[in-house]
């Protein structure tokens with residue numbers, strides 16, 4: 313742990329800067345995995361039936377943090393939130409939270425070049441329509457994601473995400489003859505055991521490897537960004553979702569930590585967004601981080 317950090321190690325910081333990602337093994341316990349899989353399996357079964365999804369078709373849902381308490385509590389997971397705050401600061405909220413079930417695919421999908429335009433999952437970096445603003449041709453640090461993997465992805469071609477090491481530092485797309493080109497040496501297939509988390513910059517180029525494993529891949533992604541950017545899964549969450557949330561959960565769900573609705577302040581003559589200029593009570597993660605830092609400093613002294 314570094315002196316000015318809550319949890320992030322120097323090696324994790326280096327990897328996040330240089331490679332754009334690092335792995336946290338055993339981020340989730342067996343019990344957490346079982347609980348999450350129970351809910352995901354139920355949703356997957358229900359929506360597959362309702363939407364008539366084919367056996368090989370993936371099933372995805374967005375804004376899952378608002379959908380069920382097991383997904384809500386993952387957004388401020390005590391083991392992972394300190395890393396998010398170390399990397400992005402405390403003035404943050406969720407941009408998106410999504411689940412993904414990817415059934416086994418026919419072997420023929422592996423015949424296409426990984427991530428090519430013809431493949432089932434082309435290389436991309438996450439960004440809004442019309443793109444992020446660029447600085448010297450590079451996407452600035454606007455967002456990070458945590459991927460939680462709930463099934464075994466330790467084998468090649470088990471449907472794991474693939475990332476291009478360091479691609480967040482190059483231009484958004486290198487194109488040659490109309491094709492997106494990646495250096496195969498820099499491709500990292502995230503072959504991990506259940507319970508592993510991938511902490512990554514979503515500006516990294518990424519795609520998904522074919523799933524020839526015989527079992528469905530199940531995972532969750534939580535994207536965090538500064539509060540002054542608009543989220544993609546919601547404008548404001550449904551009041552029912554906000555009931556019983558802690559102030560920190562309110563903040564992460566895009567609300568003010570107080571639970572009040574004075575988003576533009578209290579002065580009608582000089583309105584000012586509390587996303588632009590928050591008061592401390594709007595962003596309880598600030599006090600939380602200060603408290604945690606104090607505790608860690610005390611622990612280090614002993």
Ligand SMILES: O=C(O)CCC(=O)C(=O)O
Pocket residue numbers: 412438457472473518519520533
């Ligand atoms: O399904 C995956 O592993 C990749 C997800 C993805 O493309 C994303 O989170 O932007």
